[in-house]
Amino acid sequence: MRIIACVKAVPSSTEVKMDPKTNTIVRDGKQAVINPFDATALECALQACEALANQGADVTVTALSMGIPATADLLRDCVARGADSGVLLSDRAFAGADTLATCYALTLGIEHIGNPDLIVCGKMAVDGDTAQIGPELAGAFNIPCVTDVSEIREVASDHIVVTHVTDEGHDVVEIPLPAVITVGKDVAQLRMPSIAGVLAAEDASIEVLTAADAGADPARCGLAGSPTQVVRSFVPERTHDCTYIGGDIDTQVHALANLLKEMN
Amino acid sequence: MSGLLIDAEACVGCGRCVRACASGGIVVEGERPNRCAHVTDSCILCGSCVDACPVGALSIERDEARTDIDPSAYHDIWVFAQTDAAGAVLPVAFELLGRARELAAQRECRVIAVLGEASNADDAAANALVAHGADEVLRCQDDRLATNDSGVFAHWICALAREYRPEVILYGATDFGRELAPGIAVRLQTGLTADCTVLEIDEKTGLLHQTRPAFGGNLMATIMCPAHRPQMATVRPGIFCAPEADANRTGKVTDVELDAAVASRVRVVEHIPADSQASIAEAKRLLVLGRGIGSKKNLPVMRRLAELLGAEIGCTRPLVEAGWLEYRHQVGQTGVSVAPELLISLGVSGAIQHLAGISGAQTVVAVNEDADAPIFNAAQYAVVGDCVEVAQRLIAQLEAR
């Protein structure tokens, strides 16, 4: 069996500021880290793999990403933590992809890896916050999808049982495999690698696929393949000033009551 | 050829783009005055450098999109009408209808609600959608649509969209909406903008200007989908105002079919209703108590206030240590980090360990006797005074209403 965990490299900080001198947006380009939700996804994949292995199945976990060449280090880290292999889609042609074009590239990566039984994604990425990749992948393969999973209850060779967040609470659902699940951050905490894992991953090779390797249609990749375009970005204004509510206690309480009423 | 363009004449070689880039996609090389930015193989065209450039030397160019789509063949604004387990339309659908009406008025098109419900459902939901602004309701009463199954709904809505060609489809960014809409986007091969807070339309071209937060709300982006249809967006509940229902409004209800071949692949084993004893980590409103409440005997006052405000109770560490409240109420570095929409802080001085746990709160109202208490640095509204007295009088005011 084959489990694929989709991971994305995101900036370690999502802080955005306005440079008061130049009136431009400053996103401090810090080191890339694994998207925290995807870290959970990898851990869920590893746990599912262990559960299946205990049932006697022959299971592998592959970490898949689309990113710049340096993202290979992130995948190597996934291998150190227990993934069997890592595959990276990396090409200038993939640059500027929105969710649809990203989904297209990942679809090719998944087809390259072949025959996935379970695809695990983080619920969303902390830089884009779109939460679209998981359900789009499921749509692309026309397989079932359960989003915002809060607990994996059972993993079997042909189905899984998970609890996920719904608008009215939680549902426990059973879905046949292959399927896509997206996981919340608190489902599991990604394990740290052992010394043995780190040293073994040093020698592991990460497969890097270009657009041509993946057999991609250039018109569906990257900027060219993205239906959506960002036409403007700006930093929202926020007021951090503290307003002191003065006067005697009656005035204060009256103002406070009105304030709370407004917020209702 | 699309990509990042650098205007070497305009570039001053300041290096802000390099600092803004998280992927090593741009470098500044050369000696002044020929020092200039250069793009590398690692550029992901994210646009961070474009935003950071103080002289406008950077831009992202894209080739004219080549699609076979003729935007003029698409018309009307659709609103997906999600229902709850009892079959009632969720408020967010009415909110979307309200905004869709305004957009439709500019664009001079119709607003159409899309409603899937159980086979035995009555007309209440469809009527409510008309009363809130739908010109037409495309309704399918079929037991496969009785539960919120994103696979079944996606097949159904895709089939409808292919047939009717809407210009815009709006979805509530509910848990279900966020699962459903991407599945439709990928099947229709179109764009989808998540969690929009502002929607505007160009009345001539029909282009939807969709503004949404990214980077955890630290950055806003306006997004368009010029060459693909339908243009799709999700909107969080509470962003737009629902119009008053108008029982006299008239609209058409059109019953449509769901393809017989579509079957659910998800089996719901168990429904678990939302937790009644909510954790303070998820509380929307939180009343946080500190030592300034003086004594354990003041707790009932605070509980009453919390009840009137519809707030959960949190507290600082000393109160837990003193045994006044249980550990699950403790807010702060060693307790729970909270992110309520409204946090009312009573008698809390604001030790740094506590402040670390409330940084996610949207609005903080603090009451404390000490005008210099650090809690006020984290508050948007401050009342200097005895928090017990303030609480008591506030209760009186709220009860009087």
Place this chain on the structure above:
Amino acid sequence: MTQIKPLGAEFEEYLRDESRSVGSAQTISFPTCEDEIRSVLRKLYPAGTPITVQGSRTGLAGGAVPAGGHVMNLSRACSYLGLRRDDAGVFYLRVQPGVVLSELRKHLTNKSIPTHGWDTASLLALDELYAGPEQFFPTDPTEASACLGGMAACNASGARSYAYGPMRGHVSALRVALANGDVLSLRRGEVRSHGRRLSLKTESGALLELDLPTYQMPHTKNASGYYVENDMDAIDLFIGSDGTLGVICELELALMPVPAVTWGVNCFFGTEDAAIAFVDAARPVLERAAAMEYFDAEALDILRQQREASTAFSALPKLDAHYAYCVYVELEADSQKEATSELARLGELLEAHDGSRYDTWVARTDVDRESQRFFRHAIPESVNMLIDERRRTFPTITKLGSDMSVPDDRLADVIALYRSSLAEAGLESAAWGHIGNNHLHVNILPRNDADYAAGKKLFLKWAAKVTEMGGAVSAEHGVGKIKRDFLTVMYGKEHIAQMASLKAQLDPRAQLGRGNLFAPETADAARKEAE
């Protein structure tokens, strides 16, 4: 103008610190700068009002718990004052005492040091600081919400003291206000004692001729009593003086470049002997180890229970059932390659000492390091919660935490001492701490008043034995009020009296930090003698 306010119910929390002991005081002030500190001191000097200086109140020895009189809380004196760079390229940051360590770290990482009121030279130095490799302040007490003034007052240490030593070496200058409001400006390297005689000149020109105590300090990690040596630097007398000699108004901190690579490794063992043998073997071999920490079986069990019991701790990494003892090693390196080869060497050491390369957690990312930090921090936190629970039945008990260190060759001996005497007394305990410095915090967890009394007795016995081994009774927490009896055991009554008379020369009305290091009566007796 800073106010001396009555200490009413709203300030009750300022009567306590992390030691969980509660004191009393009549008034409180929150000065925000040196002038305000001095003005408060001058107001209180005529009446000789006792003054307890506080920072973040994170101390574990009760040093910030007031013993009557006035509380001077410096948490609002938290400005960054300036920066300079010396010829060797070292950056020195001037701060007020209330600057919190975690804030300082954040500002250094984010290049966001507040520069309000800085002169041009400082701003230029700051540009250089930000242009160069990232800098940090190496002292890292477990509690990062400690403030710098408090850390200097007790000569704080932390895990990384294994490589970087305690706070002392990283403080290059201090401004200290004396009880009468006069100020000493002390810069490292400028004033030394002659033997045990130290002459100091205050800014108002007063000359102080001080006789330093005559004891020899142990050759181990040590925060017990005044730092005295022949021909010592004057600044060192005030660092670690537990707020008894003066009020720190300003510190200058020497910064260091952040190591290129820092990896944390938790290594798990089945037995305590294996863990100790590993530490003994690793010390000479792992040259780039910045920290070596220890957690015993009881400490790990408390974490296991806490992880199950409380959602706030559910993010703790899961401990495998066979992980009984843990040694945490922090490796620093100039490159990933070097770090990897050090890691391989660490793996070989483990395999040679009944450990395994598999039974380890390696943290190479911020998230994982944060996990390890949470793990380390959760242990004392959980123990405190356990004791808080028990205090509801037995209000007089507190956690009893030891803070003793011994020389390298006595590590196994001191652990054997702890184990045998704990077993004999039938006490519950959990031990953790800085095993690289032979410095464990053995925490007795009293279940009732009798346990509490027995634990206190045991600590006095340990104080004597550790002194015999050439160790120190307080290696990092300072003596405060809670450990002053141990100080007598370590140095003897005569040397304590010498410390008190030194204090009387600087604080003639015995106002400052009453009850810290020695009993108020001892200070009063020395004062009378001086008069």
